[in-house]
Amino acid sequence: MAIEIKTASIEPIRHTFSNVARRQGADKPASRYLEAMYDLQPTVNFHYRPLWDPDHELYDTGRTAIDMADWYAFRDPRQFYYGTWTITRSKQQDVAERNYAFVDKRNLLDLVGAGTRERAEAVFVPLRHAEYAANLNNMYICAYGYGTAITQAASFNAVDRLGIAQYLSRIGLMLDGNTCESLDRGKQAWLEAETWQPLRRLTEDLMVTRDWFELFVAQNFALDGLSFPLVYERIDGELQKDAGSTISMLNEFMNEWYGETSRWVDSVLKTAAAESDANKAQIEQWARHWCDRAGEALQPVATEVFGERADEVMAGLREELATRAKKKAGLDIE
Amino acid sequence: MAAKRLNLREKYQKFTRDLAWEPTYQKKSDIFPQTEFEGIHIHDWDKWEDPFRLTVDAYWKYQAEKERKLYSIIDAFSQNNGQLNVTDARYVNALKLFLTGISPLEYAAHRGFAMAGRQFGGVGPQVACQMQSIDELRHCQTQIHTISQYNKYFNGFHDWNHMHQRVWYLSVPKSFFDDAMSAGPFEFVTAISFSFEYVLTNLLFMPFMSGAAYNGDMATVTFGFSAQSDESRHMTLGLEVIKFMLEQDERNVPIVQKWIDKWFWRGYRLLSLVSMMMDYMLPKRVMSWKEAWEMYFEENGGALFEDLSRYGIRMPKYWEVSVKEKEHLSHQLWATFHNFGHAAAFHTWIPEESEMQWLSEKYPDTFDKYYRPRFEFWRQHTKEKGRWYNPTLPMLCQTCQVPMLFTEPDDPTQICYRSSQYNGEQYHFCSDGCKDIFDDEPEKYVQAWLPVHQIYQGNCGGASIPEVLEYYHLVDGQDNKEYLESNDRANWLRWKGMADTEADREVQAVVNE
Numbered sequence: 001m002a003i004e005i006k007t008a009s010i011e012p013i014r015h016t017f018s019n020v021a022r023r024q025g026a027d028k029p030a031s032r033y034l035e036a037m038y039d040l041q042p043t044v045n046f047h048y049r050p051l052w053d054p055d056h057e058l059y060d061t062g063r064t065a066i067d068m069a070d071w072y073a074f075r076d077p078r079q080f081y082y083g084t085w086t087i088t089r090s091k092q093q094d095v096a097e098r099n100y101a102f103v104d105k106r107n108l109l110d111l112v113g114a115g116t117r118e119r120a121e122a123v124f125v126p127l128r129h130a131e132y133a134a135n136l137n138n139m140y141i142c143a144y145g146y147g148t149a150i151t152q153a154a155s156f157n158a159v160d161r162l163g164i165a166q167y168l169s170r171i172g173l174m175l176d177g178n179t180c181e182s183l184d185r186g187k188q189a190w191l192e193a194e195t196w197q198p199l200r201r202l203t204e205d206l207m208v209t210r211d212w213f214e215l216f217v218a219q220n221f222a223l224d225g226l227s228f229p230l231v232y233e234r235i236d237g238e239l240q241k242d243a244g245s246t247i248s249m250l251n252e253f254m255n256e257w258y259g260e261t262s263r264w265v266d267s268v269l270k271t272a273a274a275e276s277d278a279n280k281a282q283i284e285q286w287a288r289h290w291c292d293r294a295g296e297a298l299q300p301v302a303t304e305v306f307g308e309r310a311d312e313v314m315a316g317l318r319e320e321l322a323t324r325a326k327k328k329a330g331l332d333i334e
Numbered sequence: 335m336a337a338k339r340l341n342l343r344e345k346y347q348k349f350t351r352d353l354a355w356e357p358t359y360q361k362k363s364d365i366f367p368q369t370e371f372e373g374i375h376i377h378d379w380d381k382w383e384d385p386f387r388l389t390v391d392a393y394w395k396y397q398a399e400k401e402r403k404l405y406s407i408i409d410a411f412s413q414n415n416g417q418l419n420v421t422d423a424r425y426v427n428a429l430k431l432f433l434t435g436i437s438p439l440e441y442a443a444h445r446g447f448a449m450a451g452r453q454f455g456g457v458g459p460q461v462a463c464q465m466q467s468i469d470e471l472r473h474c475q476t477q478i479h480t481i482s483q484y485n486k487y488f489n490g491f492h493d494w495n496h497m498h499q500r501v502w503y504l505s506v507p508k509s510f511f512d513d514a515m516s517a518g519p520f521e522f523v524t525a526i527s528f529s530f531e532y533v534l535t536n537l538l539f540m541p542f543m544s545g546a547a548y549n550g551d552m553a554t555v556t557f558g559f560s561a562q563s564d565e566s567r568h569m570t571l572g573l574e575v576i577k578f579m580l581e582q583d584e585r586n587v588p589i590v591q592k593w594i595d596k597w598f599w600r601g602y603r604l605l606s607l608v609s610m611m612m613d614y615m616l617p618k619r620v621m622s623w624k625e626a627w628e629m630y631f632e633e634n635g636g637a638l639f640e641d642l643s644r645y646g647i648r649m650p651k652y653w654e655v656s657v658k659e660k661e662h663l664s665h666q667l668w669a670t671f672h673n674f675g676h677a678a679a680f681h682t683w684i685p686e687e688s689e690m691q692w693l694s695e696k697y698p699d700t701f702d703k704y705y706r707p708r709f710e711f712w713r714q715h716t717k718e719k720g721r722w723y724n725p726t727l728p729m730l731c732q733t734c735q736v737p738m739l740f741t742e743p744d745d746p747t748q749i750c751y752r753s754s755q756y757n758g759e760q761y762h763f764c765s766d767g768c769k770d771i772f773d774d775e776p777e778k779y780v781q782a783w784l785p786v787h788q789i790y791q792g793n794c795g796g797a798s799i800p801e802v803l804e805y806y807h808l809v810d811g812q813d814n815k816e817y818l819e820s821n822d823r824a825n826w827l828r829w830k831g832m833a834d835t836e837a838d839r840e841v842q843a844v845v846n847e
Contacts, residue, residue, distance in 0.1 A: 010415060010829050012486035013821075018493040018807060035482055036475035040441050042499050045783045047512040052368050058515055059445075082472040083401040083479075090398030093391045132353035136452055139464055143448040148441075155448060155468055162461065163390035166349045173348075178338045183348055191355055204359040 023072070033079040038072055040148040063144050064213035066272055066279050071147030073275070077267050078260065085156045089163070092253055099249040100170065108246045109174060116242040117175055122304060123235055124251075125172040125186030126196050130227070131165035133203035134158075137219045145212045153264055157220065160261070164254055171250050195304055198297040205293075213272070214286050220265045222290035225321045226298055226314075228258040234313055235305050266328035273330055280331065287325065287333045291318060346387040351380065351457045366455040372518040375583035379456025382578050385570035386462075393465065396563075397472070404476060404560045411553040412483045421549040422617040423488070423826035424817055427680040429554065430490040431611055432542055433481045434679055435507045438498040440474035442511035443467075443526060450519040459578075462571050463523070469564040476560070480553045487829075488822050490679045490814075493807040497679050500794070501806050502727075502785035503607070503671075505735045509782060510604050514597075516778075521593050523575045529597030529650075531565070532572035533638065536630040537605050539565060541612045544620040580645040587646045592774070598650030599767035603734035606663050610671065613664035613693065614685060622696035624660045632657065652767040658743045661697055665705040670739045672712065673724040677799065679808050681817035684713045704746055721816045725799075727786045732761040733768035733779055740764045756780060 014021075016030040019039045024030060046057045056062055061071070068074075080088070103109060109117065138158035145151040169183060176182035190196050202223065209215045232255045239247050248255075273280040295314055302310035325331040340348070357365055369376065388396075410416075420426065444467050451463035485491035498504050514525040530538075543558030545551075579586045609623035621629075631653075639649045668682075675682035685693065690709065693701045715722055728737035742748045752763040756776040763769040772779045788794050795805030803810050812821055827834050 010418075010487070013489075013825070014486055014492060017482075017485055017491070019496060032479055032482075036478045039495050040438075040474065041445070042438070042442075042495070042508070045499050045505075045508075045788075047505075047509040047783050048516040048778050048781050050516040051778075052371070052516075052518060058512060082468065082475050083405060086394055086398040086401055086472075089394040093394045097391070128353055129355060132457075135464075136460070139448050139452040139460075139467075142467070143445060143452050151445070151448075152471060155444070155464075155471065158448075158464060159390060159393075159468055162350075162464070163394070165353050166389055166391065169349050169353075173340070178340055180340070180344075180348060183352060187352065187355065200355075201359040204357045204365070207357075207365045208360050 031079065033081050033084070036081050037148050037152065041146070041151070059146060061146050063146070064211045065282050066213040068272065068275055072149045073271050074147065074149040074268050076149065076153045077263050080153060080156055089160070092256060096167065096253045099252055100174070103246055103249055104174065112243040112246055116239055119305065120239055120243070120247050121172065121175045121182045121186070122189070123231060123301065124168055125182050126190040127231065128165040128168035128172070128186070129190045130199060130203055131161045131168060133207055134219055134224070135161040135165065137206055137215055141212045141216055150268060154216070157261065160257060164257070167253055174250070195300040198300060202293055202297040216268065217283055217286040218290035220261075221269060222287060223294040224258070224265075225262075225324070226291065226294045226317050228254070229317050229320065230298055230302060230313070232258065234317070238305055262324075266324070269325070269329035269331060284331055284333055287331060291321065291333060342387055346384060346389065349389055350384070350461050354457045362455065366453055368453045368519055369455045372520050373589055374520045374579055374586050376455065377582055379458065381581065382456055382458035383574060384458050384462065385574045386567050388465065400560050400563075404556060405479070407556045408480055408553055416552050417484055417487050418829055419550045419552070423822050424615065424681070424683065425549040425551065425617050426484060426488045426822065427490070427817070428542065428545055428611050428615045429481055429484055429551070430680040431607065431615070433477065433491055434494045434497050434501070435504055435607060436538070436542070437474050437477040438495055439507055439511050440470050440477065442515060443470035444474060446511070446515045446522055446526060449515065450522055453519045459575070462574075466568055466571060469568065472564070473561055476557050480557045483553065487825070489809070489812040489820070490681075496807045500785070501679060501808065502677065502730075505783065505785050506604055506607065509735050510600055513600065520579065523572075524579075524590060524593040525597040525600070527568065527572035528576045529594060530601050531568045533598065533631070533635055534601045534605060535565060535569060536634070537626055538608055540630070541608050541620060541626065545612070545616045548618045548620050549616060576642070577645075580647065591647055594647065595651040596771050596774070599652055599771065600734065602656050603736055603764075603768065606667050606736060609664035610667035613696075614668040619692065623664045624696060627656065627660045651770070652765070655743045655765065655767065659740065661700040662704070662741060662746055665693075665697070665701065666739050666741065669705065669708055670728070670737055673722075674728065676723040676815050677803065677808070679806070679813050681815065681820050681822060683817040684709050684716070700746065721819070723815075727789060729762060730784050730786050731764035731768050732782060732784070733763055733771050735782065735784060736764060738762065738764050
């Protein structure tokens with residue numbers, strides 16, 4: 001039987017904010033995502049030119065070669081605003097915490113062969129520095145990008161990347177028994193080992209890339225699009241042969257994160273490319289260029305694990321990425 | 335294998351600073367191109383003391399917990415029409431000022447701290463600024479979600495960000511943040527983290543959130559409680575920023591002092607809007623502006639600057655003027671808004687007799703002498719000839735953009751006028767503080783988008799009031815003008831089942847005993 005609670009009902013005089021109503025074409029109730037995302041960034045009547053960039057306004061569409069009639073077309077398929085983002089991440093963080101505790105409590109890493117442990121350390125630990133660069137790059141997109149739709153998502157991505165850098169550091173500490181030796185070795189390798197120099201060079205080049213949308217393509221599509229599948233699928237799969245699922249449990253966050261984040265990246269690219277042929281051509285040119293750079297940069301890392309098969313692995317990843325670009329974003333980057 | 339445990343400090347060091355490296359393929363000055371142009375000398379970024387050691391996983395955990403609680407209360411508030419429980423519909427006007435004036439600044443802080451979090455050359459300050467950046471986004475978004483319910487039942491909220499970028503008095507908060515963001519990263523954090531968050535935040539946050547608590551606004555006060563722990567992190571960052579710059583190089587001291595002087599005055603002028611909110615807009619008052627200024631600036635601020643004197647830092651210039659003005663500020667502001675209430679996105683009214691009594695008690699030396707007669711005159715005028723609005727446009731201060739309404743520090747009967755010449759043009763200021771700021775960077779402040787000038791230049795839809803209101807998206811007769819004649823009041827009486835019988839239509843006072 002349905003029980004009805006009587007409440008005083010009063011009629012609202014409007015259902016959402018005017019800017020949201022204009023975008024929806026009607027005054028109808030809007031989601032929390034839309035009310036706290038649309039038009040947050042000022043667009044007109046700026047008072048002073050930035051001392052650090054007098055050629056542009058504080059917020060300026062001219063900081064990228066990409067052109068959009070409406071910058072709020074970049075709606076996030078995940079509908080992340082601060083609340084939904086933190087709550088999603090805290091759930092994933094709970095799972096990660098349980099995984100780490102499980103591996104720790106059962107001493108599962110002790111069951112993994114020394115060679116596999118060394119290999120895991122050699123691949124995962126130096127990557128925390130690459131994640132730090134990804135953090136700064138996404139902060140750059142948030143800082144200098146245009147329109148809250150894309151900039152807020154970039155700020156979440158930036159903090160995610162710092163989180164991943166910290167998970168990778170924890171993996172190092174678990175492997176070295178909290179001595180920090182793995183972190184020191186990893187940093188040494190990042191700075192000096194031949195394996196890591198092309199990737200370090202690429203990350204430093206990205207940190208001076210000025211067009212924020214190019215940076216988005218280079219970091220979030222090209223480099224992530226090759227490195228995450230390489231590291232957290234291919235290399236992880238290789239390590240599983242000896243380590244079982246122990247190391248995969250420690251990587252679960254990154255794996256899941258990449259799948260989720262790719263949906264956002266693909267939708268941004270698809271929207272920008274669908275806007276105009278000029279956008280599409282520009283993005284394709286950037287994507288090809290940075291995929292080439294990322295492929296070259298990751299080749300030596302793949303070689304560490306796959307030896308002679310590295311070429312084949314990297315070619316396969318590049319092909320998969322091209323397929324993804326075609327299918328999800330309508331881009332031709334073969 | 336018995337693993338040793340890292341202490342928190344070591345762990346945090348490895349999880350943040352140790353992630354960075356000395357670049358060799360690109361020059362560090364190309365990666366962080368903004369660290370030198372302001373003249374601040376940093377020798378060792380590692381000397382930065384992390385004010386809080388929060389790893390990202392812990393951040394997610396704490397913040398998500400707070401978000402869950404906050405949104406469940408916001409949901410309950412909407413479900414139960416919590417907006418009907420506020421003391422009086424006049425209270426809602428304080429929220430209108432908040433959403434159009436303050437929430438956009440939370441957003442600006444989000445972007446400004448993203449810039450600083452990208453530009454600083456050390457991981458310590460980068461991470462601290464980045465965390466603050468997303469906290470500020472949180473505040474902006476939770477404020478929108480909290481106030482969304484009010485927007486459904488009251489006028490004046492509906493196009494808050496459109497208004498923020500256009501309406502005359504909202505250029506005061508907007509230009510404040512544009513000013514900070516268009517400076518370099520060090521001045522930005524001095525302005526926002528130190529001068530605003532550390533020195534003045536109690537005078538912004540406290541009045542609105544306590545005002546919400548006193549006036550039965552459960553949604554807003556819950557937001558306030560939820561943001562409190564973020565705010566204390568931000569305040570700690572503000573102090574660390576200053577100490578870090580001062581300890582790095584003594585050449586930084588005069589630059590930092592100049593910024594403190596500037597941003598104290600900028601912030602103080604911005605807070606003049608809050609002063610009228612406290613003394614006039616809250617049906618149930620928390621404390622007077624004068625009391626708040628004494629407690630939070632004169633006492634707390636005084637102690638802070640005494641502590642900073644060992645670095646060679648003194649009290650901000652013109653703080654004595656702020657002490658003299660505390661007797662006058664809120665009255666002068668409210669009188670001005672009362673007269674220009676047809677062009678404001680909230681309602682104005684004459685305080686009712688018991689409220690005047692409260693003001694007399696709180697301002698025994700000034701209210702009865704200078705201000706009560708004006709309000710009584712306007713009340714009489716309204717009864718006899720109808721509500722009067724000033725049909726002209728006010729002259730604005732070139733720096734703070736508040737209309738020229740402040741009086742000489744030592745003569746409350748004389749409006750304070752200052753001016754400077756620059757490139758053959760004359761510029762006007764409300765105070766010595768604002769004139770000094772202009773004189774130090776005239777090439778910056780001549781750029782100001784002054785709303786009144788813009789109207790006269792034809793950039794705001796036209797020269798008539800209706801055209802300008804349309805440009806503002808301010809619906810005439812709904813969003814603006816006298817409270818007693820407003821839809822807000824009529825709706826409120828209807829929803830509350832109250833009859834509109836009082837012959838003289840006095841505002842409903844809820845005065846503290």
